[in-house]
Amino acid sequence: MSGINIIEDGSLRATASGFEVRLRYKWYRSLQLSCLENFQLSLDGQPVDPDAVTLGVNGHAYRLSELAEKVEELWFIQDSAVVSVESPGSVRSGESHRVDVVFGVRAPYIPIGPDKFLTIINKESTTQVAA
Amino acid sequence: MDTKKPILGTTIYSFTNEWLQRMYTFEEELQKVAELHLGPAVEIVGFQSIREYPDVSDEFARRFRELLDRYGLIPSCLGGNCDVGRDPKRRMTQDEIVAYVERQIVSAKKLGFPVLRIQHFIGLEVFEKLAPLAEKAGVQVACELHAPLSANHPEVVEMREGFDRIGRELVGFVPDFSFSMLAPPNLHFQRMREQGAGEELIQVVKDVWASDKAVPEKFGALAEAAGRFGASDVLRGQLMMTLTMFGRMPVADMAALLPYTKHVHGKFYEVDASGTEPSLPYPELFAVLKKEGFRGTISAEWEGHAFTEEPIGFQQVKAWKAMCTKLLDD
Numbered sequence: 001m002s003g004i005n006i007i008e009d010g011s012l013r014a015t016a017s018g019f020e021v022r023l024r025y026k027w028y029r030s031l032q033l034s035c036l037e038n039f040q041l042s043l044d045g046q047p048v049d050p051d052a053v054t055l056g057v058n059g060h061a062y063r064l065s066e067l068a069e070k071v072e073e074l075w076f077i078q079d080s081a082v083v084s085v086e087s088p089g090s091v092r093s094g095e096s097h098r099v100d101v102v103f104g105v106r107a108p109y110i111p112i113g114p115d116k117f118l119t120i121i122n123k124e125s126t127t128q129v130a131a
Numbered sequence: 132m133d134t135k136k137p138i139l140g141t142t143i144y145s146f147t148n149e150w151l152q153r154m155y156t157f158e159e160e161l162q163k164v165a166e167l168h169l170g171p172a173v174e175i176v177g178f179q180s181i182r183e184y185p186d187v188s189d190e191f192a193r194r195f196r197e198l199l200d201r202y203g204l205i206p207s208c209l210g211g212n213c214d215v216g217r218d219p220k221r222r223m224t225q226d227e228i229v230a231y232v233e234r235q236i237v238s239a240k241k242l243g244f245p246v247l248r249i250q251h252f253i254g255l256e257v258f259e260k261l262a263p264l265a266e267k268a269g270v271q272v273a274c275e276l277h278a279p280l281s282a283n284h285p286e287v288v289e290m291r292e293g294f295d296r297i298g299r300e301l302v303g304f305v306p307d308f309s310f311s312m313l314a315p316p317n318l319h320f321q322r323m324r325e326q327g328a329g330e331e332l333i334q335v336v337k338d339v340w341a342s343d344k345a346v347p348e349k350f351g352a353l354a355e356a357a358g359r360f361g362a363s364d365v366l367r368g369q370l371m372m373t374l375t376m377f378g379r380m381p382v383a384d385m386a387a388l389l390p391y392t393k394h395v396h397g398k399f400y401e402v403d404a405s406g407t408e409p410s411l412p413y414p415e416l417f418a419v420l421k422k423e424g425f426r427g428t429i430s431a432e433w434e435g436h437a438f439t440e441e442p443i444g445f446q447q448v449k450a451w452k453a454m455c456t457k458l459l460d461d
Contacts, residue, residue: 003440004151028147028436029178032217071217076182078153108216109250117216 006124007101008080012091013131015084018052019043019091022080025105025122030077033062033070037104037119041083044098048085056082091130098127136459137395137420138428139452140172140207143180145433146444150179154442158198165202169448172428173199174248174394176210177238185211185231187238195242207428208273208305208394209244211235213253228253229260232272236261240268246393247272248305251280255293258302265301273393277307278378279346282387294391306388307396307432308411310378315340316400316410318438319373326366332356340373349374376437382415386423395420395429400438402450406457417458429455 004024011022025031039055041048054061057075061084075081083101091097102123110118143150143160155163157180164170177184181191199206213232215223223231232249239247247265251274258272265272280287294302320333328336335356339349353374357367399408407413420429431451433444 003148024151026151028144028151029176029212030182030184031178032214034217034219037219068219074178074182074184077179078150106216106219108214109212111216111252115222 005126006122007099007126007128009126010128010131011080012097012099012126012128014091014093014095016088018085018087018089019097019130020082020084021099021101021128023055023083023101024080025075025077025103027077027105027107027120030074031105032108033057033067033073033075035106035108036067036075037106039064039067039103040101041085042100043085043087043090045100048087052086054084056084093130096127096129098125100125135426137425138172138205138207139170139397139455139459140174140205140428140430141169141448141452142174142176142208142210142396142430142432144174144176144210145431145448147179147436148440148442149444152440152442158194161198161202161204163445165204167445167449169431169445169452170202170204172207172430173204174206174208174210174428174430177235178212179210181238185234185238187241189241192241199243205428206242206244207430208246208248209235209239209242210248211239213250215253225253225257225260228257229264232257232261233264236264236268236270236272239270245269245271246305248394249274251276251286251290255290255297258293259297262297262301266298271301271303271393273303273305275305275307275396276388277309277396277398278312278380279375281310281378281380282384287388291387291391299391303391303393304388305394305396306385306392307398308413308416309376309396309398309434310380311382311385311412311416312377312379312410313412314410315373315377316435316438318400318435319369319377322438323366323369326369327363328366328370329360332360332362332370335360336370336373340377340379346374377410382412382419385416385419389420389423389425392425392427394427395425396432397429397451397455398432398434399447399451400433400435402447402454406450406454408451408454413454414458417455421459431455 008022
């Protein structure tokens with residue numbers, strides 16, 4: 001089966017302050033960061049605090065609460081975003097962990113109601129050994 | 132080039148699976164289009180191929196023009212978007228839409244595209260404001276028309292009249308063959324099977340699609356079937372796409388759109404081993420284009436990637452090109 005994974009294979013990495021993974025999304029074109037919706041991450045079945053998460057594209061890392069304002073910053077469709085979580089000690093190099101992610105991408109040019117746009121759900125679960 | 136015929140080519144969007152899987156760079160895609168003789172006309176989706184979109188850097192534009200020259204390709208249409216919902220708090224105002232599309236008109240000019248494709252829902256007032264910008268740049272602004280819209284849909288009739296008033300040399304349509312289909316494509320049903328649909332449900336969907344009932348009644352019939360067969364949310368979503376992606380407009384109706392047509396999307400899903408596309412009436416569509424003397428560009432637009440992640444875009448466009456070349460020569 002060919003195709004891309006939403007959570008990149010082999011991308012779980014322990015960091016000094018917690019851990020990070022690399023993400024893609026399934027759509028055909030790039031979208032503004034302001035089109036990401038309801039971003040949720042969990043580690044080993046436990047929801048991660050949204051305030052502890054940043055998403056990095058084009059060399060900038062943004063808090064999830066900042067994404068809605070980023071109407072000009074594109075997440076290029078071929079790029080991986082680096083998702084970093086501040087959670088010291090939660091992931092150590094060599095350990096195996098399960099990561100779940102779910103988020104919507106809003107197609108801002110496909111209105112399906114007065115204030116509603118087509119939204120594609122990106123959802124994936126992976127178990128990886130941390131680098 | 133025989134300019135008494137339509138000019139065939141492809142949109143780079145046909146290679147979405149290859150692009151997402153990072154199999155080729157943009158330059159390699161253009162090279163492959165040339166090597167496989169899939170041109171000469173080339174269309175791109177700005178937000179798919181260009182990092183700086185809706186703007187374009189001088190460097191990208193220079194390289195693009197250089198590559199087209201090197202490979203003997205011609206720019207047909209730049210796929211643009213009216214991202215009116217990019218701000219989650221509010222929709223763009225009319226003036227903001229005009230400014231957003233203006234950036235894309237400038238980008239089209241910079242890249243050498245004679246046509247910018249946008250969406251129809253922005254309405255005639257916005258088209259009216261875009262017309263002088265289109266004139267100044269020498270770029271026509273045209274909106275895509277596909278299922279569930281059709282040539283004689285009241286909204287489309289109103290747009291035709293509006294375009295007559297604004298100026299057909301500045302604004303128009305990019306019709307998409309998906310408005311005249313013989314049946315939903317096999318890939319759609321294959322996807323439904325993967326999502327848990329049985330053959331009985333699939334037969335119901337085929338029958339509802341092909342019936343002459345009114346569209347709201349068809350939606351009702353599909354919702355009823357989804358409930359009766361216990362379809363999951365994912366399957367239900369796929370099932371409803373049957374009525375929004377695949378149209379049943381009589382092929383002959385396309386003739387009324389051609390005076391407004393700036394470019395055509397040769398939508399297809401699967402050209403099979405016998406060289407035909409079983410879900411679309413290509414011989415009849417091409418007969419209308421020839422009879423009406425259409426001489427514009429037509430892109431192969433393979434949208435099988437909405438149903439499969441297999442990287443078969445180049446193979447499919449090659450088969451489409453062979454099929455359409457034969458239809459033009461017949």
